[in-house]
Amino acid sequence: MRSRSLSLRVLGAALAALALTFPTMPTSAAAAPSDGSPGRGYIGFRLLEAQVVRRDDPRALKYIVDHLKPGTVIERRFEVANESGTGHEVKLYPGAAKIADNQFAFAEGRTPNELTRWTSVKPSALTLRPWEKAEAKVTIKVPDTARPGERYAVVWVESGAPPDARHNVGSIMRVGTRVYLDISDSGEYADFRIKKIIALRSKDGRPSVVAHVHNTGKRALDLRGKLRLSDGPGGLDAGAHPVTEGTTLPPGGSGTVRVDGLDRSLPAGPWTARLELESGMVRHSLSTRLTFPKPGGTSAAWITDSSNRPYWYAGAGLLALSGIVLLLFKPRSGRATCVNS
Structure with a gap:
């Protein structure tokens, strides 16, 4: 399966606002150091599964896109890869997002929203040896009382690199995928x-x-x-x-x-x-x-x-x-x- 996911590199907190504003990224997603130095970055991310009815949907192959009824639980597996010759400690967690000024925008750090409170990622941390890959799973539990409407979030994998003899500035590298979740008792x-x-x-x-x-x-x-x-x-x-x-x-x-x-x-x-x-x-x-x-x-x-044809189907979860x-x-x-x- 080809890797289809989203990648970014964040050098310091000041650059965090740049991530996830672009809808498509290379099929081999990685957070990489901007100076080209080996061993300080290259964390890859790719989804391993998608909902059956969305297997022909290019968005659903790189993002978590779903339509659920209240009370539904879904799981999605994904792969995290250390694409460097140095071991990395990585953290896995959901973060809030929204659509602002016709762009998909994410909040800083672990800022929560309604969707992130329904979302868990396991394991929450990984130790990856050089060139090692590991699987993780995101679970979304929609409450029975959830109101209709679409919510947005990001599933993040984060790795930090402190300053060292060659680098005066530390860095935070994050790579992840968007979540578009619609809640309704009717069709999509x-x-x-x-x-x-x-x-x-x-x-x-x-x-x-x-x-x-x-x-x-x-x-x-x-x-x-x-x-x-x-x-x-x-x-x-x-x-x-x-x-x-x-x-x-x-x-x-x-x-x-x-x-x-x-x-x-x-x-x-x-x-x-x-x-x-x-x-x-x-x-x-x-x-x-x-x-x-x-x-x-x-x-x-x-x-x-004009003749427009919508996308409509009933059923979810x-x-x-x-x-x-x-x-x-x-x-x-x-x-x-x-x-x-």
């Missing part, structure tokens, strides 16, 4: 709508595309995707370009995603722009004709008709089993008109 519903697409050129002539998105469901969304530009002037094809990741929309929230890195020499168009966005099992696309403006200007494509349930959604395109400004 997740969906979003692409409201409009805007083409821009900066004053120095760099083109980019911004999409405005509204979360119409009851689950948080980590948006990712790509934009393909084709059928340009003279039949040009500018290829596919990834959406800049990092946007997390809370239920009912709205925000934007960007496509940067387009070539400065890109002709104005018009182009056929196909935007494909997804969060877990929810996928939508939009095709429209789009023209890039002169430097400093914008060109907007407004959706006049299943532990990871050997079977796989495939939930297939075929994205459908909407239609749009362009308005230049």
Whole structure:
């Protein structure tokens, strides 16, 4: 199983606020020293199981994403790896998190919230020899009296390195995974709508595309995707370009995603722009004709008709089993008109 998890390096307490603001990380997750020195870091983390109905959900393979009824208990196994030639003492614990300014943000240290009070991690500490791996387990016990709604947390693995002869500053290294837990007696519903697409050129002539998105469901969304530009002037094809990741929309929230890195020499168009966005099992696309403006200007494509397919299923609380349930959604395109400004 490929490792799918989240990694970060925190050098001193001042850098703690940077962690877990990015939704995707390398498949080999590790907290590593920034100076490249061996033996002071490299703690890896990866989930070992996911809920059966989410085995085809890329978010559930690197985060703990679940929908439970009150009174449900779930467990998830994960692996901690010492990817260095020096032994490490590591601590394992849950920490509070929230969605703020359309980003997944975590609290400092062991700050609690409602979800962390339901969550336990065993063992709470590990001694890892050089290159050793060990398994641990996170358990979430939802009270019978839990109110409906989504909660957020982080399962952390922490290792500290004190100052030594080569390093004047000590460090704290943390690596972990996000937890998105929704509580409800009914089924789960997740969906979003692409409201409009805007083409821009900066004053120095760099083109980019911004999409405005509204979360119409009851689950948080980590948006990712790509934009393909084709059928340009003279039949040009500018290829596919990834959406800049990092946007997390809370239920009912709205925000934007960007496509940067387009070539400065890109002709104005018009182009056929196909935007494909997804969060877990929810996928939508939009095709429209789009023209890039002169430097400093914008060109907007407004959706006049779209076919959106939500992610909805009933049932919750299943532990990871050997079977796989495939939930297939075929994205459908909407239609749009362009308005230049």
